[in-house]
Amino acid sequence: MSEKVCCCGCNKDQQFTELAPVLDKYAAVPGSLITILQKAQDIYGYLSIDAINYISEATGIKPAKIYGVATFYSQFRLKPVGKYLIMLCKGTACHVNGADIIEEAISEHLGIKDGETTKDGLFTLNNVACLGCCSLAPVMMVKSADDDETYGNLTKDSVVQVLDEIRARG
Ligand code: FES
Known part of the structure; x- marks a missing residue:
């Protein structure tokens, strides 16, 4: 070229x-x-x-x-994402196992909704369809430049703990 x-x-x-x-x-x-x-x-x-x-x-x-x-296509993003991209599964198995409660906990803890990024640029929340590990529902994946980490069997307490641990890494 x-x-x-x-x-x-x-x-x-x-x-x-x-x-x-x-x-x-x-x-x-x-x-x-x-x-x-x-x-x-x-x-x-x-x-x-x-x-x-x-x-x-x-x-x-x-x-x-x-x-x-x-x-x-919803897979494409036109705005910059945070350092950590939270992909929260809203597929059927996760939905049945409380994905809405997990989303609420994330939104409350970070002050962002689906598609938004925290003011400090650390986290972006994106709801996605099945991540392919339904046996661990409810599930989220956190993508960063270094790694993709999957967290399963989430509760509203455990998801907050995970987010705090990630935030402590900076
Ligand atoms: S529905 Fe969430 S991982 Fe399959």
């Missing part, structure tokens, strides 16, 4: 170093937009306007269309 310099003078290829190889591989492959967006989100945690524009330049797909796809 040729080097791109933004109107402000920054080098977009440097800004999107990790995304460039993804685009080299998929930009010309028809029907690959979702794959590209998934990989971009995996790398940056969310899809920024700059990333959407960069993908548009590489694929020739208009930014409005990419934005439309990104907003249509």
